[in-house]
Amino acid sequence: MKVAILGTWHVHTKEYTTGVLNNPNAEVAVVWDNDAERGKKFADEMNLPFNANLDAVLGDESIDSVVICTATCDHPEIMMKVTAAKKNIFTEKVLTIDPKDAEKVAEAVKASGKVFTISYPHRTFPTLRAVKALMDSGKLGRVTYARVRNVHNGSSANWLPPHFYDKAQCGGGAMIDLGSHPMYTLYWLLGEPKSITSTFTQVTNRGVEDNAVSVIEFADGKIGVSETGFVSECNPYTLEVSGTDGAVMVHGDSVQWGGKATEGKWVDLELPEKEPLPIDQWIDAVVNGKPSPFTIDEAVMLTRLMDGAYKAFETGAKATF
DSSP states (O other), rough: OOOEEOOOOOOTHHHHHHHHHHOOOOOEEEOSSSHHHHHHHHHHHHTOBOOSOOHHHHHHHTTOEEEESSSSGGGHHHHHHHHHTTTTEEOOSOOOSHHHHHHHHHHHHEEEEEEEOOOOGGGOOOOHHHHHHHHHHHTTOSSEEEEEEEEEOTTTTOOOOOGOOOOHHHHTTTTTTTTTHHHHHHHHHHHHHOOOEEEEEEOOOSOOEEEEEEEEEEEGGGGEEEEEEEESSSOOOOOEESSEEEEEEETTTTTEEEEEEGGGOEEEOOOOOOOOOOOHHHHHHHHHOOOSSOOEEEEEEHHHHHHHHHHHHHHHHHHEO
C-alpha cells in the first residue's frame, strides 16, 4: 500500500512515518503539510518527496492511504477531503474537537467503505489487555471503579512544542492531548458514560491546562477517574480497577491483583504477548482485510468525552452525555 503523510504538526509524525517505512507491506509515497516550510523540512529529514498541493496528493490514484498528523482543528476539513477521495485513514487522536464534526466525519468514513483506524496505543499494552481480560473473566466481581493516571513533564521540563499550548489548534491542553489515553481506556473498560465533571489548573501558565482530572459516571454506578498533566516527574503510568470481588493495579510495566479468588493475597498477573502497534494493525487491516483495531465509533466517543470534560470545566457544572 502507498501512504501519504498529511501534516507534520504532531509530535508523533516521525514515529508514524517510521512505522510505515519499517513495514514491508507499506511505503510512504509523499509528505504534505499546509505549512510548506515545516513539511519540506520534515520530508527532507526523512528523505521523502514533498508536495504542497493537497488536491494533487489526494488525486493520485496510486496512493490508497493516508496518515493524518495535522493540527487537530484541521482534522474535519482534511478528513472530509480524504474520505471523498476514497483513501484509508490512520489518524492521531483526537478525531475532532467538536462532536458535531466527529459525527459528520464518521458518516463520511462509513460511506467511503475504507479502513479507518485512530491511534489508541495504550490498548495494545500487555498490561492493559491483561486487566481487560481479568475484568471479563468475572474474577473482580461487579466492577465499580477505575482510575487511570498518565502524565509527563513536558511543560515543567519545557520540551513540548509551543503549538501544543495553542487552544485553537489543539482544542485544549493536557487533557485533550495526553489525557486522551486515560479517556479511551476508561471507555473501553467501563462502557457508556453518563456524566462528567472536571478540575483543570495551569501550573506553568501557558494559556491551557497542564494539570487535569475528570471524574466520569458510567452506567450501573461505575466511576472512572481520568488524570493527566504535563508537570509531573518520575510518575509511572498508573491504572487501578476495583470490583466487589477483587482489585487490580498497574504501575508502569507491572500488574498485580488480589481478591476472593486469591484469598486476599496480591499476586502477579500473567501478561499476554505484545500486540503490534496501531500503525501496523492498520496496515494489516488494509492489506489483509483484518478488522480495524480502533474504529470510527470509538473515535467519536473520545471526542464526546473530551467535549464533556471541557464543558464541565468551563461551566463548573456536571456535563451529561
